[in-house]
Amino acid sequence: MASCAALPTSAGRPSRSGADMAGGQAGPELIVRRAKIVTLDPRSTVAEAVAVRAGRIVAIGGDAEITALAAENTQVIDAGGRAVIPGLIDGHAHMDREGLKPVFPSLAGCRSIADIQERVAALAARAAPGEWIVTMPIGEPPFYFDVPECLREKRFPTRRELDEAAPENPVYIRPIWGFWRHTLPIVSVANSLAIERAGLRPGMAAPASVKLETDATGALTGAIFEHTYMPVAELAWFRDMPRFDHGHRADGIRRAMRIYNASGTTSVFEEHGCAQELIQAYQAVHEAGDMTMRAHLVFSPSWSHVAPGTETRQMQSWAAGLGHGGLGDDWLRVEGLYAELGMDEENRLRATAAPYTGWAGFNYDHGMPRERAVDLLCEAARQGIRGVAIWLEMLDVFEEVNRRVPIADRRWVLGHLRTATPDEIDRIRDLGLVMTAHTNRYINKEGHILREKLGWERENEIAPLRSLREAGVRVGLATDNTPTTLFHPIWQAVTRRNRYTNDAIAPDQALSREDALRAATIDAAWVVCAENEKGSIEPGKLADLAILTADPLTCAADDIRDIVAWKTIVGGRVVYDRDSEGKDVAS
Template identity: 40%
Template sequence: MPRDSDKADIIFHTGKVLTVNSGDSIEEAVAIRGESVQAVGSDQDVLGLAGPDTKTIDLQGRTVIPGIIDIHAHMDREGLKRVYPSLEGAVSIPEVLELIKQQVAQKHPGEWVTTMPVGDPPNYADMPGSLQEERFPNRWDLDKVSPENPVYIRGAWTPWNIPPSVGIANSLALQLAGIDRNTQSPDSSVTIEHDDKGDPTGILSETGRFPSIEFTLMKVVPRFSHHQRVAALKESMQLYNAVGTTGTYEGHGVAPEVLRAYKEVWDANEMTVRAHLTLSPAWKSVAEAALEMERWGHSASGQGFGDDMLRISGYYIHYRGSKYTARARTAELPFTGWAGFAQSYNPPARFRRLVKLAAEHNLRVNTIVADCLAEVLEVFQDVHREVPIDGQRWMIGHVIETSSEQLNVIRDLGLIVETIPLTHLWLRGRRLVDNPEEANRSVAHRDYLEQGVRFGLGTDNKPYSPFPTIWAAIARKERLTNKMIGPEQVLTRMEALRAITMGGAYFSFEEGRRGSLETGKLADLAVLSDDYMTVPEDEIPSLESVFTMVGGQMVHSTGDI
């Protein structure tokens, strides 16, 4: 028999549904029909939509939130971190060596042993000081457990922590890489450590913003394959679903090798996180950029091209940067390593020409402004006078310190602000602890709200769970002192939730389709492991999802409901 057209497919009831609608109402139940929310309200009203085929789920008081939308996700990386063995938990050099020895035992002589960095994820912080010896293992340490296999302990991807990034090679790895006492450093940012006799110790450190050692000195180290990237992306989506993330915005851009992996997963109909990607260019000149923009203008312009699960729009265009890093990393394309994006060097004049070209082609610009907000805003204002950009939602990322005047400019240009509070307050906020005025201008969420600036929260994949990021926006604590940074800028729990749901939807021009639990919107939601609104503040980072839904389909379940 045909089913009743007005009956729900699924009803969640007897819960605490944080709708994130305009009134931030909290309801008891939500009904799902097809891919959309059919109704939200009281148990009595919503259960009235149940039919003989409706599945009803008793939440037993659990909290339901709209699906998280992480606007600086680097989602492809999380699965890649699991390609290489972890050294997590090792607190001494013998413990590091024991983990290496276990990996060597699984290899044939001559095969590479490559691991994640020394330290604990996601930040690999406070190394080598946290090791008992207060030093990194060197080539001779590694040789003791691996005389016949090349070993390379990868340096941390610098954005996960604070420079330097330190990689470690044993003697055989150095030999294969052609590194000896006569090898010169490729740049002043790279140090090849030597002992008192002048021999390299195997410790390679780099202070650059984006590490390049595996693109120069250690090019011989095995690289991610396409197969590994595809498998890792699928695993990443499962992990993101497990913490309630149903959508991402990748404003830092994705390189062709990452876009190819996304396309393969999309082709197989295996996407479980809605991904909005921006393009990461590898232009060698403004003329080359103009030709490429002309080719992409028909598909990546405006709100982009794609469907509800995978969409592409706009470009990431870097301001300034390191000439050395850009040259070193570009030389090895299509390989991008951990980055997943190409690295460019654009001095101010070139940046302005590229940005104007993008505006002329209706291509949304995304750029990072952690240390260059004033310069970028000046360029955007100049371009706006010639080609209006308000309404295009150009994105400025890693925004830290802002003045009231700058926020007025940001609002008037229609720019959207991406903040990474866990990085800039908790991980790297020590300098702000003793500078209260600067602290209250940094990651200034309250000012954004009061001045009408649109913003969202991103994890930057360190860690991938959104709840430490949400906590950082609420608590604003610094990790070493546990002191609050900029108390005037704290968000309430509901404001922080809105920033990472409706705020994220706005980045993709989809605030009318997702980001809140309202009738007619896409049924993207997460049932949480505890009550987000009442759990002790320091337990917010540990929250996860027990049931996640994307478009009315279950993509994650722990079996707890």
């Protein structure tokens, strides 16, 4: 049985025509009229109006035809000629992180060490002696580019300079989550009391990727340089400083949903996996009736906490919750198992913080030796659990699983598309895999590096979106949280623009505007096995719509990235209104 088979489907059920509704049926609850309805259905239909009832689309058509269906209590939105598209589906969102960013005080706007000292001193004035002061990183969100060059001194503050600002408090300036910027190192700074609380000392054992900076006398300066994208120091050593708790995570999801809604996103897929603490936060938001975003979560296992020799039995116990479509509803679903190879020293240290996961939201000890991973994924396949991975190295693992237990009809997921050769594309197609692409990184930020590494003659292997599409492989676009808008990946898929060289990376792999929109809607719906429920504007489907500030099919190409939602509708309900909520919500 295909792993996707148990997901609910409704498109294809008969829908009411305008004549049926006019002949005594209840009228629609919502009509969007005077619009350019870009349905992205198989015929590429463009309509003028859409009608919604009970959270689903009941009719599309001409403006006069659909408007005539309005009843006394029908809400009518006049789109004023704006483009309306299916709600966007983020294939690798890490949405929760966006809502966590305000938890700790920001250092945005600091242009010198004196500015940082002033910000820290103000926090210390409100804190009790001995109370931790923890801030967000130095630099400007969301990317934190050009640090410490953004400071007048072109260097990081020292422990002594932070001591001057807060002599009675431990101070820790957090590092960035490295995937926001995609350049290393990531750097945190601690003052003397924080260093003492963490038990740091010169020459102490540390992973090779982590350097505790010392001055000419051999004393710690307070700066911690980490040549790894995911912080180790704060998880392994700063154990007693404030951390994200359940309330932070639940409230953060509420904040993040609004931000993602503001750019027209209505669904997220968390393919990198979710630890129990994140799943519980989503469940709390769902139970409170606060969801404005549909979330499909993949489970992140913590193998360190599974007794050796019991992994297969554990997999079997997960089958009822993770297999055959998983558990949940149209708003929140948990389905599938994240898989990764190996477990390095850094992840072992990060995992000592469990069940706390920091920014990640996934468990750090989800990796397994290759042969064990193959065995466990074979058991997952037997139990109807979809395997989900994000690195191309997993392709041959999936093939080995398929030789033992067929998975070719089960839409296993291979995400974070970086590069793929023509042979690898054929193998992906033959396995029936679905994919997500990470254009923010591999086109916009690192495309030039990949081109230099591969050579111009192999440029078309970089994020080969067109080749995959022509091979029949469904690929969904994704933000990876930074920035939160899917219109950046849509723009990148169309223009292939690199931020450092300002030229196009593998321009032959560019998608048409319509195909790029499909990659962020109906193709992404295929990734989560929900193409019959969402991803296009068709009768019977969920009424998830984005009314946009500009038309992505006709605006200047470089203006695509700046498009946001005028209104966002999820399940027939307006969840974001730019006119009433302001213009600075989307990041």
